[in-house]
Amino acid sequence: MPTTLDEALATYVGKRWLDCLALIEARFGPCPEGLHAEWTRRCHARAPLELAPVTGALEFMRSRNERRCIASSSPLDWIKMGLSRFGLASTFDALVFSATVHVTRGKPHPDLFLHAAAEMRVDPARALVIEDSLSGVTAGVAAGMTVVGLCAGGHMRNGDGERLRDAGAHHVVDDYAKISAILDA
16 A cells, blocks of 8 residues: 555554554555454564663653553553563553553544543543644543643654644653653642
8 A cells, every 4th residue: 555654654643453444445445354463463573673662761650650551542462562571561450441442432532541531530630641643642632631742752753743732732742751840840
């Protein structure tokens, strides 16, 4: 399917596969049988060689004591693989929520963040969302949460901070130290 990396990042990052599939098929027609299984296999095969934490993320997770969870569009097995790979599995235990299993509508709808807040018994207005995608920022804002747009991942492109701000992010930062400063304030 002809596309550029920048176009793929802008269109699909932060969304569940089911929602990406609908976008792909609307543009290119039906996907081949087994496409998702093969894509998943390739991602899992490359993860031990290429998956790296965002700079400062591990230190941030280990140094902060706030209650937290993961509310991601990624499948649970991918999230748990990453947590295990970086030694964070016990940090989150059962506080991992995936749009692929916990809600009917994925990001940019607020459902996943509202589900996570309800499970954690936290008022959405007192929740902080750290997001690196337009759909995630949109979902967090729609959920009534304070949203930090994080521009620290390797997939971020020039202008993404401005796009996250335009999507409603209350803060836009380029590292975890700035998130700590926001939390401390």
